[in-house]
Amino acid sequence: MNKKNVVANRYEVVQHIGQGGMADVFLAIDTILNRHVAIKILRSDQSTDAISILRFEREAQAATTLAHPNIVEIYDVGEYKNHHYIVMEYVAGKTLKKVIRDRAPLLNLEAVDTMKQLTSAVAEAHKRGIIHRDIKPQNVIVKSDGSLKILDFGIATAKGSAQLTQANNVMGSVHYLAPELAKGEPASPQSDIYALGIVFYEMLTGDVPFKADQAVQIALQHMREPMPSVRKANPNVPQSVENIIIRATAKNPKLRYQSCDEMLKDLEKCMLPEHQNDKPLSLKDPIDKTPTKQEKDDTKVAMTRSTSLSRVANKRTKIYITAIVVLFALFALIVGLFLAGILPPKSKTVTVPNVSDMDVAQATAALEEQELEVDQENIIYQLSKDSIEGVVISTEPASSSEVERHSKVKLIVSSGVGEEMPNYVGKNIDDVKASLPSSIHLIEKEEQSDKKPGTIIRQEGVAPGELYDVAGVTDVTLYYVPYVKITIPADIIGKPIEEATAQLEAMGVNVVRAHRDTSSLPQSEIDKIKVGTVIETMPAAGSEYTQKKDSYVTLYFY
Incomplete structure (x- = not known):
């Protein structure tokens, strides 16, 4: 797709703004309703894969059944030139991940308000029988007014429906993966609630609770390690808030909130003064760190699960073990080459990306991805022939320029459409x-x-x-240049037509002569006429007259 493409004779593609495992996302203009939309288009390499198409269609089906202020709205679904597409609401803002990275730890009230919006949206999905399965800050857009939208129902599933996991697809994100999913068990509302608890923890601390170099290690931590205390990482968090995280992230799904509505009730009251000093919640679910036979089996499953993050139980084969070994060897080789000086060090310069046709928030995010900074104090707003108000026209330095990392880039932004x-x-x-x-x-x-x-x-x-x-x-x-302005001479009446014409022309006036017919006059009148003399003018003699481009004085005579 490029800027000149029009999908389904309606959606004019403006700019590529993102991509996922199956599809590319573009900013487009709905030429019928004259509004910006986001259009997700299944990539060509996925368009012939039945599973990918079914997952793509499931996303559309899942999202179209949902109507909630915190869930991105779906406008249209279709197929155009063998490309499946979904047209959805375009949301300008930052990902919650970016907000956390920039400002964490968030204030308690802000984090709780964000969780209320998230939990309310997920509750609506669950009531419609939809489990998201990939709740993470990267899938949440925060608008400038603090409201948010949940995106990407690409791996959502209906309760009881077939699982569309593929061996080479990462289903969900390991940092937010519920323990039962790491074991290969089916998704449930409680697995979404677990992810919400992890997101809550991350907002209040600035980091995820479990980290390791390998996905398998993180999955095992979710399964076996106690959830770190949010209050140890951030003492300003009240116990009532930590209790919500404790319950949401319980290892045993039966000990978690049994619905998002339950969790929402606790979020509504956790910042009230009478709950600030609640007692720490104990779920009476001790964790034995000595691996049992079952846990050893779980570990094997988790390793397979974390390599492919698949729910297909029979994927524990030598193929994946071999793949892990090869990846470790390759990683060690690259590190060795780098330390030996064979591979070059990280470049000191980066290329300025093309952020034209993005809004300021999107352009800022794109530049920050390249380790560049927007010169927020010197954004230039000017009229544009092609770009609507609020859209980036160009940058200084220009796109494709090589600049030092962390350089400031000036945005030139459209203040509206103008004409020459x-x-x-x-x-x-x-x-x-x-x-x-x-x-x-x-x-x-x-x-x-x-x-x-x-x-x-x-x-x-x-x-x-x-x-x-x-x-x-x-x-x-x-x-x-001013026009000639005169007073038509009063004595021009009675003058010979040739003399009157010459007089007015000498004054800079355009003259038209009009001969009056005498055939209708009685002979007695004709005898009195002085033939060839001016009898009337238009405008009238004695009046003010301005000689303009197409104006003239008419002289009438017999």
Whole structure:
């Protein structure tokens, strides 16, 4: 897809803004409703895979059944030129992961408010029989007003439906993976609740509770290690809040909240003064760190699960063991080459990405991904011929430039769509006035010149070729050569037509002569007529007259 593509003769693709395991996501314009949308398009390499298509369709089916202010809205689903697509609400903002990375630990009230929104949205999904299965901060967009939207139901599943796990697909994210999922057990509402508890912990501490170099180690920690105390990492967290995390992240799903509504009730009251000093919650679910035979079996399953994170129980084969060994060997080789100086060190420069047609938040995120910083104090806003208000036009330095890491990049952002100001110099003032758009307020001024009267000789306000705001009113001053202004002589009546014509032309007036017919007059009247003399003028003799481009004085005679 590129900027000139139009999907289904309706959605004009503007910019590639993201990608997932199966699909690419583009910013597009709905040309019928004239609004920005996000369009997710199944990649070509997945378009012939029945499982991928079924998962893609399941995402659309899952999301279209949901109507909640904190769940991204689906507008349209279809297939175009063998590409399956989903059109959804475009949400401008930062991922919750980015918010955590920038500002964690979040204030208790902010973290609790965020959890209320998240839990309410997941509760709605669960009531519709949909389990998300991939709740993580990367799948949550936080808008500038603090409201949020949950994205990506790509691996969501209906309760009791077939599992669409593939051996080479990472289902969910290991840092937020419930212990039972690591063992290969089916997803349930409690596995989503576990992930919510991990996200809550991360917001309040700035880090996930379990970390290791290998996915298998993290999965095993979820299964066997006690959940770290959030209050030890952040003493400002009240016990009532930690109790929510303790219950949400219980190893045993039966000891967790049995619904998101239960969890939401505790979130609603945890910051009340009477709950600030609640007693620490004990779930009476001791953990034996000595591995039993069952735990050893679980460990084997977890290793297989974490390598492919698959729910297919028979995938514990030599293929995956071999793959792990090869990966470790490759990693060790790369580290060895780097330490030996054979591989080059990390470059000191980075390439400025193309952020045109993104909004400021998206452009900021894209630049930060490249270890660059937006010069927030010097964002330039200007009119654009092609870009709507709020969209990035270009950057300084320009895209594709090589700059030092952590350099500041200046954004040039559209303040609205503008049009080029025409060049009116040399044109007639009356012609210009007749065709002037309502968005231009004309100020007329006369200026002497040897040019033809009415000719525009100077233009001020907005120079020719500069953009002006078509949605507003722009002042433009045009200086033109003044027209001739006279008083038509009263004594011109009765003068011979040739003499009267010459007199007016000498004054700079355009003259038209009109001969009156005498055939309808009686002979007595005809006898009194002085043939060839002026009998009437239009405008009337003695009146003020301005000689403009297409105006004239008419002389009537017999």
